[in-house]
Amino acid sequence: MKRVYPNKDFCIGCHICELACLTAHSKSKDLILAYTVERNEEGLSSCKHVHEGGPTCVALSCRHCDEPSCVAACISGALQKDPESGRTIYDREKCVGCWSCLMACPFGAIARHPLENKIVKCDLCHDRPGGPACVAACPNMALKQEERS
Amino acid sequence: MTYVIIGNGVSSIGAIEGIRRHDQKGKIVVIGAEDAAAYGRPLISYLLAGKIGADRLALRGDDYYTKNGVDLKLGTTVTKVDAAKKTVETDKGETIAYDKLLVATGGIPFVPPIPGVQGADIYSFTTLAHANTLIDLSKSIKRAIVIGGGLIGLKAAESLFDRGVAVTIVELAPRILSAGFDEKAGKLAANRLKNVGIEVNCGVTAKEIQRDKNGRVKGVLLTDGRFLESDVVVVAIGVVPHSAIAKEAGIKVERGIIVDAKLMTSAKDVYAAGDVAQAIDQLSGEHRVVPIWPNAYNQGYGAGRNMAGAKLPYAGGLPMNSISFYGLPTISVGVVNPPEGDTTYEVHALLNEEKETYRKLVFRDGRLVGYVLVGDIDKAGMYTAFIKFEMQLDGKAKDKLINAGPEVFLWPAELFDEKWNPEMSKAAR
């Protein structure tokens, strides 16, 4: 499957991917409204997080693992592997907010929703025509979506 | 190829998914004693608490079994395994032949021999049927005593309380959740329960369950001499491996069914997984029964793959628990209570009683081997990485982990590339 691969040698820590993620997952699809209104009122948050270690930066999110620890840990079936697409999919309705996945994922790819007992996790922008918004937005090709085995 | 799976819990789901990774054609038969399709067993406490409806219990979609070509026999109990003839017999009088068999029968509630424990008004809390019974019961009872301050006991107590029942917890150990918590974490959690109105008694246990002349429960006499009135008693001390059919088949059983690196039992082509299995533990390398959900899925998955011929060793289990107490989240992973006086361990603990936060890190030989987080749990997974990938930390990295928290830049560069940017690492070599 095509996954998003981060390159820490190219990342300049500009956080544009986070903003693109925020916008892509907003209702308004408008950066300013997403950031000023939806983020504050609805707890809209980015699935992508830029990690900074001194001069080095890298933007990370769910790897859509082949054998995901989060799926093994999920007590409700909200997290499952989609056999067709290979994505690790999340069903918000089923989730009970037990944080088992957050504990089990060794990639720190799961965050608590700021307002509700739900999680926030990358969905690979599966219904976005142009593919993942973060990849499209990165000005320095530090994020690549491609097939590697 | 016919795969037969005994039990329809999460290890069985793991096994179906593991088998189907390698074999799309073989026939899978799942035989489950309970009436429902596999459900989130831990969700029974959410159901009892009234937080979710019965429609949210199923672990997979309606078409899951059909899609995966599974012949599902519910409400059916396997009564005998014949490992020589490679057949199982059911209580419905059927004999089913297998090429590969998985025993995923889970655990059964442990009921200690307390005087008065046999008879009416004593309940367990491990199945959907138990939850439904307690939901009905909660309408007519006023007081309940829960024996056991472990995960299941606390969940039973909390959800009965949410149904309007006055609840008292009785725990023999000096603190609740004694396996995954230390004193400080236990106290923070116990305070949360006490503040909402659940009574928590640690360091005592039931000496006798007293009954009236009709045989109904009156209350419980404690080891410290107190008598607590109660309408019912929920015995929730934990579960023991449900291994009887394996034992009777001559399969090697210690505390649980012994399995090898590929999760096969002492009988050829018979595998075991989940709460019934005594499988390898990643950190200690010992075979242990660790009855937790992620291990059950992973062992089922690993067994399924090997049953389908993958020849892949099981990576080993890691004890982990995530449990919230009325909005106070807690997580514990790995070794959290190192043996007292063992100086090979190094512990760093940070408590803030006012903010109700606690963090404990346990190191051994330059590696993180366990942690507890209370309140602020957001970085849990990043801590888990250091344990799971057994990262060796030099002094500086360890100090950073302790002082600034876990960060992906503390990972060895090769591990980072392997996990996050796989092709890069090949090119670099």
Ligand SMILES: Cc1cc2nc3c(=O)[nH]c(=O)nc-3n(C[C@H](O)[C@H](O)[C@H](O)COP(=O)(O)OP(=O)(O)OC[C@H]3O[C@@H](n4cnc5c(N)ncnc54)[C@H](O)[C@@H]3O)c2cc1C
């Ligand atoms: C209230 C509660 C809360 C929990 N919360 C958590 C939690 O938050 N986190 C966590 O990690 N763990 C939790 N657990 C533990 C977790 O649910 C178990 O570790 C897990 O369910 C084990 O899965 P399993 O498939 O091995 O066995 P089970 O889920 O026990 O399934 C085994 C199935 O096999 C059936 N069976 C047994 N014998 C036969 C037979 N002879 N023939 C046919 N069928 C048979 C049983 O009826 C059962 O349906 C909780 C448990 C309970 C009870």
Ligand code: SF4
């Ligand atoms: S959440 Fe974590 S464990 Fe699950 S698929 Fe994503 S990276 Fe893997």
Ligand code: SF4
């Ligand atoms: S928080 Fe939600 S998605 Fe995560 S393990 Fe719990 S139920 Fe599953």
